[in-house]
Amino acid sequence: MNPQTTKDTERVARAALSRLMEPQDAAGLALVQTAGAIDGLRIATGQLKAGPELEQEITSLLAGNGTASWPGIAASLKRWAPRVADLAPERDLTTMKRLGGRMIVPGDDLWPAQLADLGIQEPLCxxxxxxxxxxxxxxxxxxxxxxxxxxxxxxxxxxxxxxxxxxxxxxxxxxxxxxxxxxxxxxxxxxxxxxxxxxxxxxxxxxxxxxxxxxxxxxxxxxxxxxxxxxxxxxxxxxxxxxxxxxxxxxxxxxxxxxxxxxxxxxxxxxxxxxxxxxxxxxxxxxxxxxxxxxxxxxxxxxxxxxxxxxxxxxxxxGPSGEALPLDQEEPAAAHDGLTLEDLILLDALPLRSTSSVDKLAVVAGLSPESVRAGLGRLGLLGLAASERGAWKRSKNG
Amino acid sequence: MNPQTTKDTERVARAALSRLMEPQDAAGLALVQTAGAIDGLRIATGQLKAGPELEQEITSLLAGNGTASWPGIAASLKRWAPRVADLAPERDLTTMKRLGGRMIVPGDDLWPAQLADLGIQEPLCxxxxxxxxxxxxxxxxxxxxxxxxxxxxxxxxxxxxxxxxxxxxxxxxxxxxxxxxxxxxxxxxxxxxxxxxxxxxxxxxxxxxxxxxxxxxxxxxxxxxxxxxxxxxxxxxxxxxxxxxxxxxxxxxxxxxxxxxxxxxxxxxxxxxxxxxxxxxxxxxxxxxxxxxxxxxxxxxxxxxxxxxxxxxxxxxxGPSGEALPLDQEEPAAAHDGLTLEDLILLDALPLRSTSSVDKLAVVAGLSPESVRAGLGRLGLLGLAASERGAWKRSKNG
The missing domain is CATH 3.40.50.450 (Rossmann fold)
Structure with missing residues (x-):
């Protein structure tokens, strides 16, 4: 067979297999992976006998994928046998064409590569x-x-x-x-x-x-x-x-x-x-x-x-392909968010309506007068504190 | 001083310190931890001079707790000085008694042991x-x-x-x-x-x-x-x-x-x-x-x-002391929850109203007639399948 014919035969075989086997039929998927779709179909339908070597390969493959005990190919053949008579893959492919669709198989350009992450559970088509x-x-x-x-x-x-x-x-x-x-x-x-x-x-x-x-x-x-x-x-x-x-x-x-x-x-x-x-x-x-x-x-x-x-x-x-987006819940930062602990204490101590002297602030805030003066300077620059005739109060933003 | 007097003095000292220092004053807490509450208060209020050795101890303690640079005790003393005149720990303790309350300090029987997990940030009282x-x-x-x-x-x-x-x-x-x-x-x-x-x-x-x-x-x-x-x-x-x-x-x-x-x-x-x-x-x-x-x-x-x-x-x-409680959201398990894949497939294949023969079920389910018979037996035992004159249907629970 030339490569194109092989490809077509493989496609038809997978179409048939997808009717013969339920999705994620572990033994069936292992058979196809081991013998290929064309021979796999011939084995599954009883046209070809699976040798002990193939059966051993399937057992190993299944064991590697978490299926510890496998009753052997004979049990699977019995499971598939009742559906063999119903296979009509060409009819199914024609149906898809008529519906404006198609069937794709692994290896096709249109096959979604990410399905390979399913490993042995990747669908047949x-x-x-x-x-x-x-x-x-x-x-x-x-x-x-x-x-x-x-x-x-x-x-x-x-x-x-x-x-x-x-x-x-x-x-x-x-x-x-x-x-x-x-x-x-x-x-x-x-x-x-x-x-x-x-x-x-x-x-x-x-x-x-x-x-x-x-x-x-x-x-x-x-x-x-x-x-x-x-x-x-x-x-x-x-x-x-x-x-x-x-x-x-x-x-x-x-x-x-x-x-x-x-x-x-x-x-x-x-x-x-x-x-x-x-x-x-x-x-x-x-x-x-x-x-x-x-x-x-x-x-x-x-x-x-x-x-x-x-x-x-x-x-x-x-992942990285997702465009970054500003979080819309992010509330605007409060003006006092970046303050040191000392300045926050001082801000708390500043009266809102009346004014307060540096000495008074030192007592209320528990800070030295020097620290109070330095802090008031910083808070003033940030627009958080305002002075009136040498005394201080919180400004509207504070 | 006898032990009881020391304990009382310590209590009064902590009462005073809690007014002198803002909560979580790192230098203050380190001072108390290093010199004790009684001497700590005397140092903080300027009655006792902190030697270079003590200052070094405080620096180490702070460094070990994440405060890399500390301006030294002099800066802290300036911060505490404005409040020294306001200290009246006995009055505060009397106030608490009058309010039907008390003040507790670490080491008291009533002190909540879990606060020790705060380390150096454990409150003074x-x-x-x-x-x-x-x-x-x-x-x-x-x-x-x-x-x-x-x-x-x-x-x-x-x-x-x-x-x-x-x-x-x-x-x-x-x-x-x-x-x-x-x-x-x-x-x-x-x-x-x-x-x-x-x-x-x-x-x-x-x-x-x-x-x-x-x-x-x-x-x-x-x-x-x-x-x-x-x-x-x-x-x-x-x-x-x-x-x-x-x-x-x-x-x-x-x-x-x-x-x-x-x-x-x-x-x-x-x-x-x-x-x-x-x-x-x-x-x-x-x-x-x-x-x-x-x-x-x-x-x-x-x-x-x-x-x-x-x-x-x-x-x-x-943790373990919490009494275990049945999850009230837990919905009752569906009868088919524990089924094998094969039995689940078979259950799906069983008609709800009409009945189906074993051979027909084998085709629909994609299972061998032997598997169908065995599966029907299991489903029947679970009350999920019922037979009528040799044919099978899903029972009401299925």
Missing amino acids: LWWRGSEVEIPLARRTIALVGSRDSTSYGASVTGDFAYGLGQRGYTVVSGGAYGIDAHAHRGALSGGTGPMPTIAVMAGGVDRFYPSGNEDLLRAVANQGAVLAEVPPGSAPTRYRFLQRNRLIAALAAVTVVVEARWRSGALNTAHHAETIGRAVGAVPGSIHSANSAGCHRLLRDGGAVCVTDVGEIAELA | LWWRGSEVEIPLARRTIALVGSRDSTSYGASVTGDFAYGLGQRGYTVVSGGAYGIDAHAHRGALSGGTGPMPTIAVMAGGVDRFYPSGNEDLLRAVANQGAVLAEVPPGSAPTRYRFLQRNRLIAALAAVTVVVEARWRSGALNTAHHAETIGRAVGAVPGSIHSANSAGCHRLLRDGGAVCVTDVGEIAELA
Whole structure:
């Protein structure tokens, strides 16, 4: 086969494998990594027999990735066998073309390099609905995630953050669900200034916009950004796939921000995926009376998350590429902020309405008359003290 | 002099010194530590000359405590001289007795041992208004601090925390000011179960209840708890003394909790004192739209503070003596929490209304029929799957 044909065959093989194996099927991913996608598919479908050497390699690879005991390839083959008859990768690829999309595999120019940080958990391929625009690097991408049952607080914070991140050219990744996810996509679509304002990573196939209440929104995300999934068209969004999908959201972005989450929430799962691969996690604080902030506070308490209250703080977590922004909460410095202890004591001793002599000030302040005179000079220069007929008072700024 | 007379003389000397020197007068504290209170007072008032040896000792002591350059005892003497004529320690001690209080010095049985953690910054004495009840150990004492201009959120959180801490027998320390401080004292007075429910540490003399709007509250604190200050009766609560007072609040308690604070706030100063002497700092999260929570979020971001959302979390910070409390936010574990990945996938594949055969489930779940059968057995035992005429569906709990 010439290289182009090999590449095409590899692509078709990965399309098939992504239907055969559930996301993050450790044995399957190890098989593909060891034998390659083409032979891996032939082995997985029973057309080729895996020798003991290959099996040993897979065992070592799995052991190196935390799977200590592996029942062996036979058990996996049994798991995959029921789906072999359903494989139709060319049909799936055609479907994507028809939907104005494509499928990408590791090594493609369009493949997001940051997914390599998932190691053996890197997906076999991505099914992508939307225009052919490059997916930004991790440091230009922020994940905003949270509960479906968001409060008005969560909605407003998410909308503001997504809009503000969009204005700074960041891509906002989320999961396309109701609540925080939807507000994140919407805010990014309206604020976005870059070529890909937002990405929705789905747990099911991208042929269907799920949940149906978000259909219009997800269509807009596909038109202006990207809708991605690692499962092929037609796949149902099962609970298991939701949990695995979260690792892709975490891996695409430099920072995962949890805006609102209950004590138990899928958003915390995304945060843990982010931590696992060394990405930053931000959590938005909220009222301690709001159950929808309990998960965020849990993340803050556990020490894994950084408290974020504005877009500037999120950008800071994303690293040096984030433009520095003046902290808008910074209140103007008080005039007496830089004073020495002695001058602060003296300032305290100065009357506001009447005036006071140097000797009197020395007693009140507990300073020598010389120190009082020197201090009054300094305070006078700063506009904090004023003299009237040889006696002193605090000036209006003091 | 016999020992008792020496002790009385020392007490009178410290009473005088506390009027002569401002709180945390480094040179003064070093002088007392080096020469003792009695000779220290004689030197500070010019009755005794400090030899070069003593001066060298003070210089070393100050250098060891971070004061690199010291102008020498002469400069300090000039600072203290204007107040020498005003000293009347016996009168001050009589005043305290008349107010139903006392003055305590390090070494007294009633002296709170935890103040020793302040090192050279330990106060010379404490002026104490209230009954003669032991001040609890740090691990039974919690500081609740925050802004004067508290919001209704801050008021309710502070009240709840103080009441709950009181119910658990903790002593609540605060600064007697309006806002968070007042809510802390009030909550502790109503919830308190121990012999000293609350302590107010004042910046000015304890003869006057300041601010006047808190007079009734502070009278109640003195009656049921304690009102303390390191400055003698009649001293004005200057800005400088407020800042120094904060170190006493921090040192008395094992944990300083900042409930509400602006970006710049005296409460942050208390938190930094606490950090400096290795005490735990808690910060209460709030809305990112509330300027009164910006200081708390700043503490959380800087990494020095732990996010606290209830009394149990505060008690946890106070250490092992805090009674463990079940986390009331803990939601009941979902039935599927402990499942293996395979069983989770299988559970997802089980239909809710119709039923499905083992072979069909094998295809949908991507598992071998043997695995499906084994998994259905496990799910059935957990009450998550149910069989009807040889086919399977999810049971109501699944």
